[in-house]
Amino acid sequence: MAHPTIDPTLGPVLARTGGERAILDAFLDFHRGTVLRKVRGLTDADAARRLVPSQTTLAGLLRHLTVVEGNWFRCLFAPGPDDVYRTSQADADASFALRPGDTVETLAAAYEAACEQSRQVAARFDLDHVVPHPQLGVVSLRWALVHLIEETARHAGHADILRELTDGETGAI
Template sequence: MTVVSRPPLTSDERTQLTGWLDLQRSFVRMKCEGLSEAEAHRKMLPTSPLMTVAGLVAHMRWVEYSWFHLNVLGTPDTGQTPWTEDGHPDAEMFVDDVPLAQLLDEYDAECARSNAITASLSLDALEQGPSVREGGAASLRYVLCHMIEETARHVGHLDIIRELLDGQTGYTKPD
């Protein structure tokens, strides 16, 4: 995924929501450019050892899957997710043996599937999966806003980890 532009200033709501989400998603791959496997899997935060570049990419992939497939569409989990009933709550972040390129490709593919789901539904469509929140099912509009927030927050984490790894900051490509 290449870095995309911000959505047009006067575009419709759907274009704004999907545009801002796609922009944040594009920063994920950009923040990973030029990293070695060792750097991508390096544990920089002693209090959060699962929060590596690779772990965050894997987490974001499964968050996309969870929100759009499990929640919005209501697709039952048939065991393809990394979570189990008695397993670690952050099981998706145990990726020390998975190459960063594979994780990024899986993330991009999941984002494309999420975009296809989004394109097929009204912004007013309600989640079909079992609701775990007080207040019931959320609209697709809510999910898109949440995913903008979720993705931007984790892009910020990637930005900090990247700075700790090699000093690279901001939204510029590494030299």
């Protein structure tokens, strides 16, 4: 019997019989990759264009998710002396704002670097490892991973809609 070919970008499918950690990592990386694929091939102007009433843009999503990665993994699980966990809605809203000189490439590179740093930090701890959280008391690494899957998937959906509005392209890949 021939085995079906599985698209290698579908990490969650490939990890379907893996352990809990492999499955969590695969889903998070899949959604991270989806966000990056949504901005690839766009001009800087298209990525920065506002298509909805909020400040949400494709480029802004990259900036926001870069902040989110650092906030949840570096600031909570491996904080440096200058790392401060951002808790306010104003901080979250500001994280979508683009800065002079932001480009698709610089934003994508920063996001990829933040994701890699998050992977390295997360790999140092067991899923049951807990850290203090300024609003929730304590959170486990498992909870943080699931939260980041939810957050990234939500924004991947936003990116999908914004990309379709930009040039008609649809799909996760």
